[in-house]
Amino acid sequence: MIALLVILFIICLVLRFPIAFALGFSCLIYLLFKGIPLLIIPAKMYSGIDVFVLLSIPGFILAGNLMNTGGLTEKIIAFCNHLLGHVRGGLALANVGTSMLFAGISGTAISDTASIGSIMIPAMKKEGYDSDFSCAITAASSTVGPIIPPSVPMIIAATLSGLTVGKLFLAGALPGLMLGVGLMVVTYFIARKNNYPKYPRSSFGIIMRSFIDTFWALLMTAIILFGIIGGIFTPTEASIIAVIYALIIGFFVYRKLNLRNVYTVIMDSMKTSASLMVLVGFANLFGWILITERFPQIISEGISSFSQNKYVVLLLINLILIFVGTFMETIAALLVLFPILLKVAVTVGVDPIHFAVIAVLNLIIGLTTPPVGVCLFVASSIGKESIGKVSKASLPFLSVSLVVLILVTLFPQISMLLPNLLMP
Amino acid sequence: MILKILSKLLSIGTMLSTLGFIGATSVQIFARFFLANALSSTEEASRLFFFYAMSFAAGLALRDKYYVELDIFYRKFPKKIRKLTDIFVQLSSIFLFAIMAIFSVQYIHLGSIETSPSMKIPMSFAFFSLLLMSLTLLIYGIVELAKRNKLK
Numbered sequence: 001m002i003a004l005l006v007i008l009f010i011i012c013l014v015l016r017f018p019i020a021f022a023l024g025f026s027c028l029i030y031l032l033f034k035g036i037p038l039l040i041i042p043a044k045m046y047s048g049i050d051v052f053v054l055l056s057i058p059g060f061i062l063a064g065n066l067m068n069t070g071g072l073t074e075k076i077i078a079f080c081n082h083l084l085g086h087v088r089g090g091l092a093l094a095n096v097g098t099s100m101l102f103a104g105i106s107g108t109a110i111s112d113t114a115s116i117g118s119i120m121i122p123a124m125k126k127e128g129y130d131s132d133f134s135c136a137i138t139a140a141s142s143t144v145g146p147i148i149p150p151s152v153p154m155i156i157a158a159t160l161s162g163l164t165v166g167k168l169f170l171a172g173a174l175p176g177l178m179l180g181v182g183l184m185v186v187t188y189f190i191a192r193k194n195n196y197p198k199y200p201r202s203s204f205g206i207i208m209r210s211f212i213d214t215f216w217a218l219l220m221t222a223i224i225l226f227g228i229i230g231g232i233f234t235p236t237e238a239s240i241i242a243v244i245y246a247l248i249i250g251f252f253v254y255r256k257l258n259l260r261n262v263y264t265v266i267m268d269s270m271k272t273s274a275s276l277m278v279l280v281g282f283a284n285l286f287g288w289i290l291i292t293e294r295f296p297q298i299i300s301e302g303i304s305s306f307s308q309n310k311y312v313v314l315l316l317i318n319l320i321l322i323f324v325g326t327f328m329e330t331i332a333a334l335l336v337l338f339p340i341l342l343k344v345a346v347t348v349g350v351d352p353i354h355f356a357v358i359a360v361l362n363l364i365i366g367l368t369t370p371p372v373g374v375c376l377f378v379a380s381s382i383g384k385e386s387i388g389k390v391s392k393a394s395l396p397f398l399s400v401s402l403v404v405l406i407l408v409t410l411f412p413q414i415s416m417l418l419p420n421l422l423m424p
Numbered sequence: 425m426i427l428k429i430l431s432k433l434l435s436i437g438t439m440l441s442t443l444g445f446i447g448a449t450s451v452q453i454f455a456r457f458f459l460a461n462a463l464s465s466t467e468e469a470s471r472l473f474f475f476y477a478m479s480f481a482a483g484l485a486l487r488d489k490y491y492v493e494l495d496i497f498y499r500k501f502p503k504k505i506r507k508l509t510d511i512f513v514q515l516s517s518i519f520l521f522a523i524m525a526i527f528s529v530q531y532i533h534l535g536s537i538e539t540s541p542s543m544k545i546p547m548s549f550a551f552f553s554l555l556l557m558s559l560t561l562l563i564y565g566i567v568e569l570a571k572r573n574k575l576k
Binding site for chain 2: 012013014015016017018019020021024025028038039041042043045046049050052055058059062233236237240241243244263266267270271272273274275277278279327328329332
């Protein structure tokens with residue numbers, strides 16, 4: 001019967017059901033076939049959404065959108081440009097730097113590609129960068145966001161595994177930085193090879209002034225992180241503090257927020273959050289069916305019978321996750337696969353925190369894996385460039401992501417260092 | 425006209441619940457830092473506001489196409505097949521939400537015999553948010569189906 005559920009789900013995806021409804025509809029048909037009372041649908045929906053950590057998601061999304069509407073994106077871009085513009089390919093490096101700084105605000109890769117790309121891609125093209133390169137670097141750099149805290153996928157992973165959000169946020173920090181620095185190194189070499197432009201060095205005063213402009217955004221990330229890690233606030237409280245902080249900065253410091261655009265931002269953020277919560281609710285029902293059918297054990301036994309070696313198992317899991325991440329939205333894939341694969345990983349001795357980082361990293365790499373990575377599509381549509389060319393131009397960046405993934409997989413210390421140091 | 429009123433009501437519901445969610449959590453933070461005892465009811469209140477905010481917004485999210493879908497295969501379908509799959513997806517979604525709405529009513533009945541731990545309100549009030557979510561999704565599912573048929 002489990003085959004019926006999985007096949008139905010895949011058929012629904014192919015037919016372009018929204019992923020949340022694909023989960024719900026395949027579960028409904030399964031329940032009807034099995035004669036299980038349908039009261040389980042609202043019961044599992046409710047228990048899936050009624051998880052305290054999930055309450056932080058609308059707050060983080062709202063705070064990010066408020067900061068973005070408050071003009072933060074332009075300020076971060078300006079700061080990175082002043083800081084890195086004098087280096088060959090400075091605008092491209094600023095693109096990566098912006099994603100690293102913006103990561104703390106947004107937390108999702110697709111929104112980073114769209115918001116940063118809509119400013120950076122036209123600017124880069126205007127300055128003489130190749131269109132395919134501009135799109136590819138924007139898509140690649142936006143994957144840094146969901147790893148560097150605060151990260152929505154990490155909150156979901158915490159919800160699914162019972163791990164603390166603070167530890168998961170910390171675990172993602174170093175891999176995120178490695179990914180960002182790695183992308184910058186490759187960008188620099190490509191820029192030198194293609195003789196991309198560089199600009200006169202900005203004065204220290206200008207750099208400092210633009211830093212002060214972005215400082216408020218960085219301070220928000222710091223407040224969130226230290227508040228959660230220090231046990232001062234719960235993640236939900238931290239998200240609401242971030243909202244209040246973003247409102248104060250937007251109204252009184254950047255002065256770009258008004259009641260009208262705050263209304264639009266709140267509605268937009270709540271619709272995004274609601275679509276995620278419907279997904280979470282149906283995924284909980286789907287997960288419950290998988291558990292009652294012993295699906296995690298079946299997968300675990302299947303992989304164990306193939307190999308008991310920790311690294312072979314992790315390699316297999318990496319391949320599965322990258323493949324799924326290429327097709328499927330990060331959070332949906334996480335909700336369906338994370339609990340199953342976590343069980344497998346733990347049985348071969350992988351730390352759950354280390355595994356959460358591996359899982360999120362894999363799924364976001366999938367977003368830029370040709371030919372169907374979603375971020376590539378978003379960037380290519382902004383840059384009006386063919387997906388084929390953008391895919392080809394993204395290969396060097398994909399290689400960097402894969403190297404970081406291999407390092408993070410092989411060396412758990414990279415993920416575990418900060419959680420062990422700051423939250424022992 | 426009815427849809428405009430519905431959309432306005434859902435927007436107001438979303439906005440009020442969101443403000444309630446922010447307010448309840450803010451009181452919770454304030455109470456923890458500045459009052460002798462933290463208020464246990466604020467956590468429950470914020471959960472309730474959160475549920476209602478999500479339920480009011482769920483239908484609007486469907487109307488404005490916030491639900492992520494996978495269209496790489498769909499784009500390869502011939503036009504005729506696309507039309508058929510669109511109708512199938514809409515009808516299946518409507519069926520799903522209708523079932524969900526019907527069984528949410530039963531779930532609400534179950535909730536009437538228990539109360540929340542600190543606010544002591546019947547759980548049926550919290551479970552009602554699921555009925556609201558199902559109904560808004562159902563209505564906008566039907567609207568989407570009607571729109572597509574009209575276009576043809």
